[in-house]
Amino acid sequence: MADLMAGLIVGVVALPLAIAFGIASGVTPEKGIYTAIIAGFIISFLGGSTVQIGGPTGAFIVIVYGIVEQYGVQGLTLATVLAGGMLILMGFLKLGTIIRFIPYPIVVGFTSGIAVTIFTTQIKDLFGLTTPKLPSEFLQKWTIYFQHFGTVHWWTMLIGFASVAIILLTPKMSKKIPGSLIAIIGMTVAAWLMKKYGGISGIETIGDRFMINNQLPAMQQISLNMESVRLLFPAAFTIAILGAIESLLSATVADAVTGKQHNANMELVAQGAANLITPLFGGIPATGAIARTMTNINNGGRTPVAGIIHAVVLLLIVLFLGDLTKHIPMACLAGVLVVVAYNMSEWRTFVALMKQSRSTLAILLTTFLLTVIFDLTIAIEIGLLLAVFAFLKRMNESTQIRHITEKIEITQEIESYSADQQEEVLFLPKGVEVYEIDGPFFFGVANKFDELMREIGAHHPIRIIRMRKVPFIDATGLNNLETLCRNSRREKIRIILSGVSDTLRKNLNRSKIPEIVGQENICPNIRLAIERAHAIEEEMMSKKEKLRC
Numbered sequence: 375m376a377d378l379m380a381g382l383i384v385g386v387v388a389l390p391l392a393i394a395f396g397i398a399s400g401v402t403p404e405k406g407i408y409t410a411i412i413a414g415f416i417i418s419f420l421g422g423s424t425v426q427i428g429g430p431t432g433a434f435i436v437i438v439y440g441i442v443e444q445y446g447v448q449g450l451t452l453a454t455v456l457a458g459g460m461l462i463l464m465g466f467l468k469l470g471t472i473i474r475f476i477p478y479p480i481v482v483g484f485t486s487g488i489a490v491t492i493f494t495t496q497i498k499d500l501f502g503l504t505t506p507k508l509p510s511e512f513l514q515k516w517t518i519y520f521q522h523f524g525t526v527h528w529w530t531m532l533i534g535f536a537s538v539a540i541i542l543l544t545p546k547m548s549k550k551i552p553g554s555l556i557a558i559i560g561m562t563v564a565a566w567l568m569k570k571y572g573g574i575s576g577i578e579t580i581g582d583r584f585m586i587n588n589q590l591p592a593m594q595q596i597s598l599n600m601e602s603v604r605l606l607f608p609a610a611f612t613i614a615i616l617g618a619i620e621s622l623l624s625a626t627v628a629d630a631v632t633g634k635q636h637n638a639n640m641e642l643v644a645q646g647a648a649n650l651i652t653p654l655f656g657g658i659p660a661t662g663a664i665a666r667t668m669t670n671i672n673n674g675g676r677t678p679v680a681g682i683i684h685a686v687v688l689l690l691i692v693l694f695l696g697d698l699t700k701h702i703p704m705a706c707l708a709g710v711l712v713v714v715a716y717n718m719s720e721w722r723t724f725v726a727l728m729k730q731s732r733s734t735l736a737i738l739l740t741t742f743l744l745t746v747i748f749d750l751t752i753a754i755e756i757g758l759l760l761a762v763f764a765f766l767k768r769m770n771e772s773t774q775i776r777h778i779t780e781k782i783e784i785t786q787e788i789e790s791y792s793a794d795q796q797e798e799v800l801f802l803p804k805g806v807e808v809y810e811i812d813g814p815f816f817f818g819v820a821n822k823f824d825e826l827m828r829e830i831g832a833h834h835p836i837r838i839i840r841m842r843k844v845p846f847i848d849a850t851g852l853n854n855l856e857t858l859c860r861n862s863r864r865e866k867i868r869i870i871l872s873g874v875s876d877t878l879r880k881n882l883n884r885s886k887i888p889e890i891v892g893q894e895n896i897c898p899n900i901r902l903a904i905e906r907a908h909a910i911e912e913e914m915m916s917k918k919e920k921l922r923c
Contacts, residue, residue, distance in 0.1 A: 380675030381683025384427055387552040387669050388414070388684060389691055391714075393580070393699060394707040395430040396658065398495055399438035401447065403580055403699065404587050404692070405656050406430050411688045413648035413660030418681025420644035422470075422637030423625040427666040427681050428648060432714045433620050434613070434659045436491045437750045441609050443510050451594065452602055454653040456610035461617060461646030470638025473618045474626075479738040480757040481619060482723050487745025487753060489719035492711055499708035502530025502576065512746050527576050529568065530705045533561050537709025552669065554710045561706040580707070581700025588696030591656040612751040613649070613659050621645045621662035628667050632676065665717070733764035773813025775826050779834070782808065782900060800900065805914075806907045807833065808872075808900075810840040815851040827858075835867055835914065836907050840900060842873025852885050859890040868910050870895045872903035 388410050396406020410429035417428030441450045464470070494512060497519050498505055504525040505518050537557040544553030568574040580586065625636040641662070648660050670680050727738050741757035784798040802808065809826075827833075839855075847855070862869050869891045874882065879896065882888060888896060897903040 376674035377677050377680040378683055380670050380673040380680040382687055383550075383552075383673045384666055384670045384675070384680065385684040385687025385691070386555055388427070388429055388663075388666055388688060389699075390554050390558045390702070390707070390710055391663075391666070392430055392688070393702070394710050394714075395432065395435060397580070397584075397704075397707060398432075398435045398492065398711055399430070399658055400442040401438070401450075401658060402584050402587075404591075404696075405658055407688060407692055407696075408591055408655055409652055409657035409660050411685050411692070412655055412657055413652045414688070415682055415685035416648040416651060417621075417644050417660070417662065418678040418685070420640070420647055421662075421678065421681075422640030422642075422644065423628055423662070423667075424634060424636075424677050425628050425632060425667060425671050425675055425680070426621070426625055426636070426641070426662045427670050427684060428621070428645070428660050428662050429666065430658055431620060431661055431663045432492055432711070432718055433485070433488055433616055433661070435495070436488050436745070437609065437612055437616065438658055439495070440510060440749050441606070445606065448597065449602070449606055450658065451653040452596055452598065453606040453610040453613060454649050454657075454659050455596060456603065456606060457613035457617065457659060458646045458648070458650030458653075460610065460614035461642050461649060463646075464614070464618060465639045465642035465644075465646060468639050470618075470622065470640075470642050473615075473622055473638075473642075476615075476619060476758070477737065477761040479727055479734050480741050480754070480761055481623075482720055482727060483738045483741025483757060484616075484745045484750060484753050486719050486721070486724050487742045488750070489715040490742075490746050492715040492718070496708040496711045496715070499578070499704040500531065500534040500712060502527025502534075502578070502705060529574050530577050530703070533565060533577065533703050534705035534709045534712075536564075537561050537706045538712055541710065541713045549672065554713070557709060558702055558706055561709075562702050565703045565706075566701055578704045579700060580702050580704065583704065584700075586696055586700045588692055590693075593654055594656060596654070608751050612754055614646075615754060616750070617645050617649065617659060617661040618642055620664075624662035624664040624667050627664055628671060631668070631671050665714075733760075733767070737761055737764060769814060769816065770822065773811065773815070773822070775822060776808075776810040776812070777826065778802070778808040778810065779806075784900070800904055802904065803836070803907055803911050805834045805911055806836045806838060806904070808838045808840055810843070812843040814846055814848075815841070815844045815855070816846075816848040833865075833867055836870065836910055837862060837867055838870045838872050838900075838903050838907060840872045840903070841878060842875075842900070844873075844875075844878060847878060847881050852881060852887070856885050856887050856890065859887055863890060868895070870897060870903050870906050870910075872897050872900050874898060 389407070392406040392410035393403040396403045414427065414429045417426060438450060441453055491512065494515055497503070498508065503519065503522050505522045508515055508518060540557040540560060541553035544551060544556055565577045565579065569577060621641055622638055625641055629636055645661060652660055724738070728735055737757055737760045740760055741753050744753035744756055780802060782800045782802070784800055859869050871891065874896050882896065895906060897906055
């Protein structure tokens with residue numbers, strides 16, 4: 375019964391949002407509703423979260439609108455199907471946990487950018503402006519708004535602002551009843567009364583702009599060819615990544631409230647199936663919706679039954695009450711989306727991140743500005759590239775290389791060392807030097823190692839490379855180490871590797887390093903390495919004595 379009530383409430387809440395997201399995405403309102411019904415059912419039926427509610431979301435508005443403008447509805451259908459396939463593949467490859475490692479500044483940057491873009495697209499309907507066809511570019515939109523601001527329709531603006539006020543004030547009186555639903559019903563009735571009895575005209579409704587179809591959609595055919603796939607692949611990839619991030623973020627938030635643990639990989643498979651099937655029936659991209667998921671939880675929903683009922687409720691509304699939706703004012707839907715944009719903006723988090731490191735600020739602002747001025751695909755690509763560079767820079771800075779020539783104080787390297795213990799010192803033979811690497815040995819550190827070697831200049835005949843604090847070594851690090859070993863042998867310098875773990879040894883065995891330095895010179899700890907250095911030194915002294923004789 376709890377799931378039944380939660381499903382009924384969420385179904386009613388989802389209706390105005392589905393219509394608003396459909397229109398804002400550049401398609402018809404029923405496409406938004408079809409998405410909420412079909413995707414909502416599939417995501418609840420297959421999903422890895424028991425309380426996740428799926429459907430169209432504000433995050434997709436920008437990317438969907440751009441695809442429809444450039445490639446038409448057929449292009450959107452193909453891109454969504456491709457994205458669905460990618461999401462299913464991500465789930466089967468168990469990439470659900472990896473998606474969570476996308477840096478937080480990128481997520482906040484593009485989410486805030488999407489919020490600003492959604493707000494921008496609603497200005498015309500919110501104020502009832504009379505303008506020519508709006509361009510897709512952000513700056514050009516605002517130029518036209520300023521040029522035509524004198525065409526404001528005051529009654530439309532009143533309905534838009536009243537809708538925003540109702541949505542914001544409702545939670546203070548009741549958290550159970552959604553403000554967007556009250557605004558839709560109240561403003562629809564108000565607009566109808568103003569038109570019928572007040573003689574007020576010019577308040578545009580959904581019916582003035584769209585023909586509402588209250589029938590179930592027929593299955594569509596997809597024209598699939600390699601040229602279309604090539605053109606739409608970047609957009610499809612953005613839809614897949616965005617859908618994965620949004621759904622897993624929503625599921626994680628739900629886990630924190632319910633105390634349960636979602637299956638990230640199964641959630642990706644469910645999202646993929648939804649995006650694979652929904653466009654075949656005229657739908658648009660879908661993902662987990664945080665606001666509707668939280669509404670479900672707050673109203674007692676605890677199993678997938680609530681999400682399935684929400685889809686059934688929407689279906690019944692479309693079949694029997696779909697005709698009434700044509701009376702909803704466009705300004706009211708604009709008000710709903712303005713509140714959605716405000717909630718998405720995360721401006722407090724945005725400001726807090728701006729106070730952190732310069733690399734965080736650069737990633738945040740770059741992703742934000744690229745999302746607003748250009749598009750989400752470029753923003754995510756450049757944002758991830760900057761994040762990778764910042765990560766490599768931090769890793770390079772965190773790895774230290776020490777040069778030791780006289781002694782190693784072993785006791786102070788032990789965490790449990792106390793002042794009462796007797797100090798243990800390992801003295802190095804005269805012709806031995808130690809290079810200790812503390813951190814991952816990857817390509818940035820390999821170059822750092824080369825620079826240090828050149829700075830030191832003259833070298834001892836025996837060189838110990840201490841690797842006890844090296845968690846991994848990449849292909850460039852291996853190549854660099856192999857080159858160092860070859861050059862050292864050419865210069866008559868003997869190399870000993872110390873602190874080589876089992877994992878590192880496996881990597882070393884894939885190269886020619888053991889062959890160059892000799893297996894006997896790869897030691898598990900520094901004591902054995904110094905013993906080996908003594909043995910080599912004695913061997914070298916013995917050879918000198920023989921040459922003298």
